[in-house]
Amino acid sequence: GAGVSQSPSNKVTEKGKDVELRCDPISGHTALYWYRQSLGQGLEFLIYFQGNSAPDKSGLPSDRFSAERTGGSVSTLTIQRTQQEDSAVYLCASSLDSGNLNEQFFGPGTRLTVL
Amino acid sequence: AQRVTQPEKLLSVFKGAPVELKCNYSYSGSPELFWYVQYSRQRLQLLLRHISRESIKGFTADLNKGETSFHLKKPFAQEEDSAMYYCALKPGTASKLTFGTGTRLQVTL
Numbered sequence: 001g002a003g004v005s006q007s008p009s010n011k012v013t014e015k016g017k018d019v020e021l022r023c024d025p026i027s028g029h030t031a032l033y034w035y036r037q038s039l040g041q042g043l044e045f046l047i048y049f050q051g052n053s054a055p056d057k058s059g060l061p062s063d064r065f066s067a068e069r070t071g072g073s074v075s076t077l078t079i080q081r082t083q084q085e086d087s088a089v090y091l092c093a094s095s096l097d098s099g100n101l102n103e104q105f106f107g108p109g110t111r112l113t114v115l
Numbered sequence: 116a117q118r119v120t121q122p123e124k125l126l127s128v129f130k131g132a133p134v135e136l137k138c139n140y141s142y143s144g145s146p147e148l149f150w151y152v153q154y155s156r157q158r159l160q161l162l163l164r165h166i167s168r169e170s171i172k173g174f175t176a177d178l179n180k181g182e183t184s185f186h187l188k189k190p191f192a193q194e195e196d197s198a199m200y201y202c203a204l205k206p207g208t209a210s211k212l213t214f215g216t217g218t219r220l221q222v223t224l
Binding site: 003004031033035040041042043044045048050055056059091095103104105106107108109 | 119201214217
């Protein structure tokens, strides 16, 4: 079946603009995660959804970042008033649920460039 | 807070040579440890996890709680092993993964 998909694959924006990144998880997966990979850095956790609620938002770097998930499926990560330091690859992952034995399956990522 | 350290950014070995990718962690509880791999132009995927105690593509990793390490090993490297490898930790009750900065393995002829 289809894996996790993300759109757009690339996004170039100007500093100060808002951007929306989309994630379509694997059908039936109730847990969804957003990570960020900046140049020279490892993957950094941003936020985790179980169903439509977000029990852990601890990784969101500032209040310019927000995310929502509707219908227990698609999730959108929104970055307002983008800054150059927001440039990174944003990865989405999903798992069957949040239990320890459930593998996280990753999408291809969205490469965000803020000019 | 938990932390994962991968001291090598790049590891270059010859085909047929043994490989060891180092991973050390800090966490006060009982973590679950993983190795993820990203081949060129492919998405990040799970390679193996410590609780499975399995060998995948010839790779093994043993959790050493005394040394807080989870090094990835393979006795004979192959060209197709060239990729980016990430060690990751999942705290006992949390769902998120904490990743290291990754090691690029380059296998040359």
